[in-house]
Each structure stands twice: as C-alpha cells, then as structure tokens.
Amino acid sequence: MKVLVTVKEVAEVADDFEIAGTEVDERYLEYDLNEWDDYAVEEAVQLKEDGPADEVVTVTIGPERAEETIRMALAKGADRAVRVWDDALEDVDMLDVETKTNLLAAVVEEEDPDLILTGVQSGDDALGATGVSLADQLGFQWGAVVNALDFDADAGVASVHRELEGGVEELTDIEIPAVLTIQTGINEPRYASLRGIRQAQSKEIAAKTLGDIGLDAGAVESDLTLTSMYEPESESDATIFEGDAGETAGQLAEVLREKGVAE
Amino acid sequence: MSDVLAVTEHRRGELRDVSYEVITAGRELADATGGDLHLAVISGDTERFAEDLDREGVDYIHTVSDGEEFNHDVYVQAIEALHAELDPEVVVMPNSVNGLDYAPAVANRLDLPLATDAVGMEYDGGLTVTREMYGSKVETAVEVGGDQQAVTVRGAEWPAAEGVGDAEISAFDVDIDTDAGSTVTGFEEVGGGDVDISEADFIVSIGRGIEEEENLDLIRDLVEATDATLASSRPIVDNGWLPKNRQVGQSGKVVTPTVYLAIGISGAVQHVAGMKGADNIIAVNTDPNAPIFDIADYGIVGDLFEVVPELIEQFS
Ligand SMILES: Cc1cc2nc3c(=O)[nH]c(=O)nc-3n(C[C@H](O)[C@H](O)[C@H](O)COP(=O)(O)OP(=O)(O)OC[C@H]3O[C@@H](n4cnc5c(N)ncnc54)[C@H](O)[C@@H]3O)c2cc1C
Numbered sequence: 001m002k003v004l005v006t007v008k009e010v011a012e013v014a015d016d017f018e019i020a021g022t023e024v025d026e027r028y029l030e031y032d033l034n035e036w037d038d039y040a041v042e043e044a045v046q047l048k049e050d051g052p053a054d055e056v057v058t059v060t061i062g063p064e065r066a067e068e069t070i071r072m073a074l075a076k077g078a079d080r081a082v083r084v085w086d087d088a089l090e091d092v093d094m095l096d097v098e099t100k101t102n103l104l105a106a107v108v109e110e111e112d113p114d115l116i117l118t119g120v121q122s123g124d125d126a127l128g129a130t131g132v133s134l135a136d137q138l139g140f141q142w143g144a145v146v147n148a149l150d151f152d153a154d155a156g157v158a159s160v161h162r163e164l165e166g167g168v169e170e171l172t173d174i175e176i177p178a179v180l181t182i183q184t185g186i187n188e189p190r191y192a193s194l195r196g197i198r199q200a201q202s203k204e205i206a207a208k209t210l211g212d213i214g215l216d217a218g219a220v221e222s223d224l225t226l227t228s229m230y231e232p233e234s235e236s237d238a239t240i241f242e243g244d245a246g247e248t249a250g251q252l253a254e255v256l257r258e259k260g261v262a263e
Numbered sequence: 264m265s266d267v268l269a270v271t272e273h274r275r276g277e278l279r280d281v282s283y284e285v286i287t288a289g290r291e292l293a294d295a296t297g298g299d300l301h302l303a304v305i306s307g308d309t310e311r312f313a314e315d316l317d318r319e320g321v322d323y324i325h326t327v328s329d330g331e332e333f334n335h336d337v338y339v340q341a342i343e344a345l346h347a348e349l350d351p352e353v354v355v356m357p358n359s360v361n362g363l364d365y366a367p368a369v370a371n372r373l374d375l376p377l378a379t380d381a382v383g384m385e386y387d388g389g390l391t392v393t394r395e396m397y398g399s400k401v402e403t404a405v406e407v408g409g410d411q412q413a414v415t416v417r418g419a420e421w422p423a424a425e426g427v428g429d430a431e432i433s434a435f436d437v438d439i440d441t442d443a444g445s446t447v448t449g450f451e452e453v454g455g456g457d458v459d460i461s462e463a464d465f466i467v468s469i470g471r472g473i474e475e476e477e478n479l480d481l482i483r484d485l486v487e488a489t490d491a492t493l494a495s496s497r498p499i500v501d502n503g504w505l506p507k508n509r510q511v512g513q514s515g516k517v518v519t520p521t522v523y524l525a526i527g528i529s530g531a532v533q534h535v536a537g538m539k540g541a542d543n544i545i546a547v548n549t550d551p552n553a554p555i556f557d558i559a560d561y562g563i564v565g566d567l568f569e570v571v572p573e574l575i576e577q578f579s
Contacts, residue, residue, distance in 0.1 A: 013397045015550040024401065094405065097367060097377050120363070125396050127379050128358075129367035136339070136368035141444045144364035159448075163514050164274070164360045165536075167454040167507075170333075175444030181363075185501035223376030223408040227391070231552070232402045238546070238559040248563045249573035252545065255561055259543055261465035261522045262489040262578060 001153065001176075003044040003053045004113035005078065006104060006131070007037040007060050009069040010124040022093060022226045033069045036119025040182040042189040043149060044117050045077035052153040053115075055079050059107050061089070061100060067205055074200035075192035081205040082107055088210060088217040096224040097129045103220070104130070105137045106213035115158070116179040120145050128181075135179035143174050147183040264411070265298030268351040270342060271316060272359060273307050274333065275450070278315055281357040281416075286424035288384065288416045289355045290320035295386035296352050299323060302430070305341045306330045309434075319426030325435040336443040338365040339372060344437040346373055351411070353390060358415035360514075370413040378407045379415045390414070398531060399554040417532065454515060456508040463492035466520045468511055468538070470496040472527015472548065472567055476504045481571055482526065488578040494518065496528045512537035527567050530555025547571070 009031050017028035033041075047053040058073050058081045060066055070081045084103050089095070108116065118131035135142035147169070148161035162170040163183050174180070192200070210216060241248040256262040269289035271282035286302065293300040299322035304312045309326035316324060327341040342365075346354065354373075356366040358380045370377035382402075383393030390407045392414060407414070460466060467489065469482045479499075486493045493509060500510040511518055513533040523541035528534060530546070530553055538544070539558055546559040547570050556562050563570055 011397070013400050015552065017400070019401065022403070024397065097370065097379075098374075101371060123398060126398075127377075128363050129370070129377055129379050131367075132364060133367035133371045133377075136371040142335075142364075142368075143445065145360045161451070162360065162364070165279075165513050166517070167452060167515060168274075169451045169453055170447055171449045171451060173446045173448055178444075184497065188503060224378060225406040225408065226403055227406050228404040229396070229401050230403075232395075232399070234552075234557060236556045236559065236562075238556055238562045240556075240562045240564060245565060245569035245573045246576075248565060249570050249577055252547075252561065252563060252570075252574060253577035255543075255545065256465075256489065256522060256524075259522050261520075262491065 001053050001115060002055045002057065002111065002113045003047055004108065004111055004116045005037070005040050005044045005056060005058045005073070006116070006118040007041060007058045007070065007073050008034045008119070008122050009060070009062050009066040010034045010122050012123065019229050019231070022229045024229070031065070031069060033072050034119050034122045036121060036182060036184060038189045039184050039186050040117040040119050041073045041076055041078060042187045043182055046187060047151060048077065052151050057082065057111055057113070059084070059104060061085065061095065061103050070205055071200045072192060074203045075196040076190055077196065080203050082111070082208060083205055084208050084213065086210040086220070088220050092220060092222050094125065094222060094224045094226045096222040097127055097133050099220045099222055100130045101133045101137050102215060103213070104134050106215050107208070108134070108138055110213065114176045116140070118179065118181050120181045120183050131179050131181035138177070141174045141176070141178040142180070143172055143178070144181045145183050146180045147186045149180065149186065264350050264352050265296040266301060266349055266351040267293040267296065267298060267353050267355060268301045268303060268345060268349055269355040270303045270305070270338070270357070271312065272333070272357050272361060273312060276308065278312055279359070280423060281359055281418045282316060283318065283423035284418065284421040285355050285357055285416060286316065286318055286321055287421040290424065292353055292355065292384055292386055298352060301325060301349055301351065303327065303342060303345055305338055306332065306334065313432045317428045317430045317432065318424040319428050320424060321428045321430040324430045324432045326432065327435050327437055329439050332447060333361045334447065335365040335368065336441065336445070337439055339368045340439045341437055342369050343372055345435060348435070353411070354413045356413065356415045358417050362415050366413060366415050373413070375411055375413040376407050376409045377413045378405055381414050381416050382420045384414065398529060400552070419536065454508045454510065456506060458492070458508060460492055460494045460509060460511070461516050461518050463518065463520050465489065465491045465522050466494045466518055467491040467524045467526065468494040468496065468528060469499060469526050470528030471498045473499070476502070479504060481568070485571055485575050488575045491524070496534050525555055526571065528555055529553045530558065
C-alpha cells in the first residue's frame with residue numbers, strides 16, 4: 001500500500017507584529033511544519049513500520065523555501081516528496097480550497113496512492129477543508145477529524161475514531177482508497193534522529209510546475225480574495241495587574257481570596 | 264437565486280445549538296440578498312426537529328428522512344439535490360466537526376467557492392466573510408467570488424434564533440445512494456475517570472506555555488497550595504502529559520467554575536468553547552495580545568515561571 005501525506009509549511013506570527021497591506025509583515029513570520037501534518041506524517045510512517053504501507057510520499061504546495069520543512073518530514077521517515085509550485089501561484093494571496101484540490105488531485109493521479117492522510121487544518125489560514133474536498137474530487141471515501149486509526153490490510157478497511165464535540169467519538173469503518181484528515185493527539189510525533197536527518201539529505205524532492213502535472217493557469221484562479229487584514233479590536237475589559245511578579249501575584253491572590261476559592 | 268439554504272445539525276436525538284445559530288446567520292443574509300430562508304433537516308426524527316426549528320425568520324423547512332445519525336454521504340446528496348431544486352445564492356453550514364466532514368464535499372460537487380469558519384458575513388451584491396487567521400491573531404475580510412457560494416459559520420458567533428415561526432414544512436424526496444464504503448459502527452464517550460473537572464469550583468488550567476513536562480510540577484505545587492483542580496488545554500493532553508479527562512474545550516470538558524485561572528493558554532476558540540461560562544476568568548500570559556485577554560476579567564501580562572512561584576508563596 002502506498003500512503004500519500006499532504007504537508008504544508010505554515011507561517012507563525014510573533015507576539016508583536018505589523019501588518020503590511022493584506023499580509024503580516026514577513027519580518028514577524030517564522031515557518032514550520034503544520035502541527036496537524038506532523039501527526040499525519042507520524043501516522044503514515046507508523047503504517048510503514050507496522051507493515052501495511054510500503055511507501056510514504058509527501059506532497060506540498062509551496063515555494064522552494066518550503067523544502068527545509070519538507071526535509072523534516074523526510075527525516076522522520078517519509079520516503080520521498082513532491083513539491084508543486086508555479087509562477088502562476090506566486091501572486092495568489094489566498095489559495096482557495098478548489099485550487100488546492102485541483103493541484104493535489106493532479107499529483108494523486110500520478111502517484112496513485114491507496115490512502116491519503118492530511119491534517120485537519122493548517123495553523124495559518126485554517127480553512128480545514130482540503131482533505132474532504134480532495135476525497136470528493138477523487139471519488140475516494142473519507143473521514144474528517146480522525147484521532148484513532150486501526151488499519152486492516154487484508155480487508156482494506158480503516159477503522160477510525162472521528163473526534164466529535166463534547167468528548168464523544170464516532171466509530172467508522174472506511175474502505176480504501178480513502179482520505180483521512182488527522183487530528184492532533186492521534187500519536188506522539190517523533191523527533192527526527194540524526195541518522196534520519198542525514199538520510200533525508202539524499203531523499204528525492206521532486207519539484208513540479210503546473211505544466212508538469214498537466215494543469216494550466218486556469219486551475220489556480222482563486223475565488224477567495226483577501227481584501228483586508230487587521231488586528232481584531234480588543235474586546236478586553238480585563239483588570240490587568242501592574243507591577244513585578246511579586247506584586248501582580250499578590251493582587252491575584254487577593255482576588256482569589258475575595259472570590260472565596262482559595263485561602 | 265437570492266435565497267439562502269441553511270443546514271441544521273443534530274446528534275443522538277438532539278438538535279445541536281448551532282442549528283439555531285445558522286437560522287440567525289441565514290436570516291441576516293437572506294435579508295441582505297432579499298430572498299427566502301430555507302432550512303434543511305436531514306436524518307433522524309426530522310418531524311420533531313422541524314417543529315423545533317420553526318423559529319422566527321424561517322420561510323421553508325425541507326426534511327430529508329434517511330437514516331438516524333449523521334452520515335456524510337446522505338448529507339452531501341441531500342444538499343446537492345436541494346441545491347438543484349432551490350438554486351440558492353448561499354448555502355450556510357455549521358463549522359462543526361461534522362460540518363467539516365461534508366461541507367467541503369458539497370462545495371466541490373456543486374463547484375461552489377467555499378469560505379469556512381466565518382465569524383461575520385456581509386452581503387452587498389457580493390458576499391464578504393470575516394474570518395480569523397494565525398490562531399486568531401488577525402482578522403481578515405475575504406471576498407467570496409462566483410454567483411453562488413458555500414459558507415461554514417463558527418459556533419456561538421450568531422445568537423440562537425428565537426420565537427415561533429410559520430415556516431412551510433415539507434418532506435423533500437431524494438434518492439440517496441447508500442452503497443458507500445463508509446459505515447458508522449457506534450459512538451464512544453471519552454474522558455471519563457476519577458475526576459470530573461466540570462464539577463470544580465476553582466480550576467487552574469495550564470497550556471503550552473509550560474513548555475516541558477517536568478515544569479508541570481510547578482503547576483501541581485500551585486494546585487496543592489490553593490486546593491484547586493488541575494485542568495489544561497489540548498496540547499498538554501495531546502502530549503500525554505495529562506489524561507483526557509483534564510482537557511477543557513470543544514472536544515474536552517465544558518467547565519463553569521467560580522474561578523478559571525488560565526496559565527500559558529492563548530485562548531483559541533476551541534478552548535474558549537469549554538470555559539467561557541466561568542464566573543471569573545483570570546489569565547497569565549506573556550503575550551498582551553493573546554485572545555484569552557478578550558474574555559478575561561483579570562490578567563497578568565507576565566512570565567508564568569516568575570508569577571507562579573510568587574503565587575505559591577502567597578498561599579504557603
Ligand atoms: C477540531 C479541533 C478541536 C479542538 N479542541 C480543543 C479543545 O477541546 N481544547 C483545547 O484547548 N484546544 C482544542 N483545539 C486546539 C486549539 O485550536 C489550540 O491549538 C489549543 O487550544 C492551543 O493551546 P494553548 O493555548 O495551550 O497553546 P498555544 O496556542 O500555543 O498558546 C500558548 C500560550 O502560552 C503563552 N506563553 C508562552 N510562554 C509563556 C510563559 N513563559 N508565561 C506565560 N505565558 C506563556 C503564549 O503567549 C501563548 O499565548 C482544537 C482544535 C481543533 C482543530
């Protein structure tokens with residue numbers, strides 16, 4: 001079985017930052033592997049270590065800069081990577097779900113995986129929709145927000161828990177080919193070992209343009225246009241204690257006593 | 264084509280709160296587009312649900328009786344058929360876990376642009392949604408193109424619809440192909456065990472700001488000194504540092520203590536869903552812009568590793 005994992009490099013914003021136009025100023029951004037994808041990669045690598053999967057391939061939509069992040073996934077045990085990028089994507093300020101679906105579906109057609117793992121959402125734009133949209137486009141089965149996965153290789157069935165609200169989980173059997181969107185906590189993502197990091201240097205990251213995967217610029221016309229970005233006005237009417245740690249702790253202790261919860 | 268179709272949600276025989284909120288969101292939008300508000304009620308006890316959902320502002324309720332519990336294949340096909348029949352301008356769906364399981368497929372199948380997790384919607388000949396990015400650090404206005412759109416709305420952002428309506432309720436006939444390769448086999452309650460944090464009067468809750476598992480001892484000392492109940496945000500449980508029954512939030516417990524002391528917790532929407540009902544919310548966070556301060560009554564902008572030892576000192 002071949003497992004494809006979608007991974008995304010996401011930007012994280014510093015505590016203090018500035019907005020330039022409709023973007024956070026580049027100086028305040030740090031890039032990292034999307035938290036949810038880290039769990040998806042781990043789940044795929046475990047499927048390989050446990051037997052059912054023979055190959056784990058990651059796919060990313062992102063510029064060359066993203067390769068550092070992709071290598072992290074390779075260092076954790078993915079076999080190789082595909083990275084899609086194109087000049088036509090350079091000017092799109094917000095890739096919509098349809099665009100990501102088109103790009104990933106084209107890669108799936110080439111790779112022909114049996115199982116696709118995505119993160120539930122990405123930490124930056126948090127659309128939370130790519131995996132399910134992709135599944136529908138491919139005619140695959142799917143399950144969203146999966147926090148436990150048990151794979152029966154003979155039957156080709158993934159028995160999953162879908163984490164609903166309020167401490168309730170839905171138990172579902174899903175036939176492959178399928179897309180599962182992976183929730184944090186499903187496993188304990190490993191740290192890349194030194195050996196893994198060394199090996200990752202020689203693993204393949206295949207860069208592909210739109211033309212390479214049989215698409216043209218029409219496939220990436222986004223229906224979403226970011227027209228403004230701003231810091232939400234603080235609705236806070238909190239009393240903020242002033243002073244050094246000792247002073248603020250003293251005031252806080254006072255409040256706790258006043259409310260009668262601590263003595 | 265100016266109508267709005269809003270999709271409701273239920274689980275194990277109960278309508279979920281967000282069902283009444285999509286009515287409000289949908290009504291506001293329909294007022295702006297100048298169309299009618301249609302509700303879709305899919306699976307389960309549709310007749311009872313429809314009666315319950317007949318609140319002020321609803322024009323039509325369409326029931327699709329197929330199956331008991333949520334099944335994404337049924338939802339996608341039912342909405343697809345309703346869309347063909349009603350030709351609405353906007354489909355409004357909940358940004359719930361089940362919403363995330365069918366809304367993207369609906370949008371893909373109907374070739375609709377999709378904006379998820381909207382916290383505001385405006386219509387002025389075209390649709391613009393307000394949504395957050397970077398873990399609530401910024402808000403954005405996003406124009407959603409196309410003639411027809413799909414939107415999912417965040418829970419608890421719109422008030423629940425009230426009053427009694429006089430909607431036209433009718434059963435909508437649709438042939439659903441249930442020969443799909445996914446089967447729901449049951450439900451499981453998680454997060455049981457020895458403690459029930461939802462009963463606690465004083466909760467000290469710790470988040471990712473604690474950095475390392477060893478540092479939890481500091482918080483345990485505070486809990487002991489103040490006789491509080493220990494809880495946490497999700498990453499602490501995901502890391503296996505505390506059991507699931509300590510998690511506060513959308514997928515954990517809902518708590519309503521007299522005091523909720525949030526230490527090193529940013530205040531993500533899924534966390535807030537579990538603690539916004541506390542009488543007093545106190546936050547300790549190094550980031551003065553952390554969203555937790557928006558809902559806090561008291562706060563310390565400071566380093567927990569400096570503040571917490573001092574606080575322990577106060578009670579020993
Ligand atoms: C479907 C779904 C369900 C979810 N369910 C839940 C849920 O039930 N419960 C939940 O909590 N989350 C849930 N989440 C996750 C949620 O989105 C957030 O990722 C999570 O709440 C963040 O936890 P946090 O605030 O501890 O961490 P972060 O967001 O990383 O915040 C850490 C905070 O600590 C502060 N900090 C850092 N160092 C210090 C210091 N030395 N002193 C003081 N402050 C410091 C930082 O400024 C920051 O504000 C869910 C997500 C999804 C997608």
